[in-house]
Amino acid sequence: MAAPVLEVEGLKTHFFTRSGVVKAVDGVSLKLNEGEILGLVGESGSGKSVTGFSILGLIDPPGRVVEGTIRFGGRNIAGLPDEEARRIRGKDLAMIFQDPMMTLNPVLKISTQMIETVQAHEAVSHAAARARAAEALAMVGIPSPEERLDAYPHQFSGGMRQRVAIAIALLHRPRVIIADEPTTALDVTIQSQILAKVQELARDTGTALIWITHDLTVIAGLAQRVAVMYGGRIVEEGPIDAVLDDPRHPYTRGLIGSVPSLGKRGERLAQISGAAPSLANLPPGCAFAPRCTVAIERCRTTRPELSATGGTRAACHVAAAEALS
């Protein structure tokens, strides 16, 4: 098997605040193969976005990547000085944010912003850069890209703006794109237009994607593999079918049970009681133990590590014991 394009090992990103250390990401490891779409799923405060930001080197003080390696293109890019990180960011490693207005400058024309992005990494003429920009807009399905280049961000609808943001991410044909909830704010029919486009691009260009979302149903249709995060760690990871059909971690089970779907109409949803823990004050054992219905004594004292359990890898003492018996 070919080496993965991106390999994260034991990543820890902590925020040093006045009220204590917030362990937003606390030991995350993941691999991403060429052309693969990996779903990174979790609820608010699970550390999924911070994981994405850490990979791109976008963590600002008081936050810091305190441990771990991020191997990309044959070298460790964790904690790279700003100047060097900038050379990779936006070129081989791109990001799409939830709110495209975070990517786009409202007072500059789309063309200005896209040409600037091209010329930031390559010495090409203005005309050539403009042609590249138009090509990228066409690739994401924006009609009459030549004319639309001269529009301002506010002249686009929400869905179109997100397409522009994706087009900017694609300008340098990156090897990896990290997408942070890019379709969450969009309507269903528009979301599905974007998802269709993303699927096509991953297939045609070999670009690998980490798709960060809270929505398991989006991941189900899009990703080949999925990693579920809780309390700053990955609690279960595996091929999409294995994780959704035969989840081993009680949190993954609860998450799937919480999704209203066919066959559960009018019934009570299998809810997870309680609320997510504060990342500043995680319990010593498994972060999910206080909400878990099958927790044993060991869960409260010892942190479980990821281990093979059936078709997936889960970080759960109970699931590990089940897999052995």
Added chain:
Amino acid sequence: MSKAPALIQLEAVSKRFVKPLDLAGKIANMMGANNRSITVHAVDRVTFDLEEGEIVGLVGESGCGKSTVGRLVAGIHEPSDGRVLWHGADVASLPSEAQKAYTLGVQMIFQDPMASLNPRMRAGDIIGEAPVVHGLVARADRDDAVAAALARVGLDSSYARRYPHQFSGGQRARIGIARALAVNPKVLVCDESVAALDVSIQAQVLNLFMDLRESLDLTYLFISHDLGVVRHIASRVVIMYLGRIVETASTQALFESPAHPYTRALLDNVPRLDARNRRFTPIHGEIPSPINPPAGCHFHPRCPLAGPRCAAEAPVLAQAAHGGTVACHIGTPEGTG
């Protein structure tokens, strides 16, 4: 048939929002410019009933007017045309006693509890204010009423002393529900009430909604863009597109045999847990602006089946094969042109 009238009926209700010309525009007009005031047709001749004990899901994408319909039902907006009926009587001309029963009887729960709870009031004051003002609860009994309201939504009575920012998102949603329930309403209008919540918290709140309905005999108008949530909770579904109802049906009929091309497109595009590695087959085009909606059927520019009649003539809601109603020239027998 001598059936009692539905709890709430909307009869051809329209709501237009007009942005009048400002001073600069008027001056420019005097000098020969041709500025006009801008009218948004948010809701266009919407008719449906809300029967007692029913959960009606109102579904549509951004700008379809679903929230405006919710506000019309709750009496927050007055209709520009048409009538809203409460127990069969027009709410615009209710006697004062009945008017009060209506305003208290229909309560609204908003999407963003942080925006709808006063950040400088304690939870107890937020929940306790309305019932005391309306004389439902004596001032001396207020704390007991607040404790009961909190218990009903699964919160501890000690939370009454806290401010909204001291709660988590799920707890704030519960406070919003407790406030609405404090005046003993018959109808709850839930406007995207679970949209901002995490999945596991959303499941808790949906379960709470279903429990409350049983214990308090509530009727819901459940407004959402999320078909999964609506399919789960609603008994009947109303689909809106750009200010008009395009289809109504029982939940089962709608999800099994959708009649309107827009409904079909929506259902095809909903991401589902059991649809893996699918090829997304989106409908093309954007949602048009309600300031300048397309002529004829609003959906025709995006519709894969649209014929010449669709561009010229707006279809009206008619009986459909699945027992509900649908507004489509193609789906109805006389409109195959």
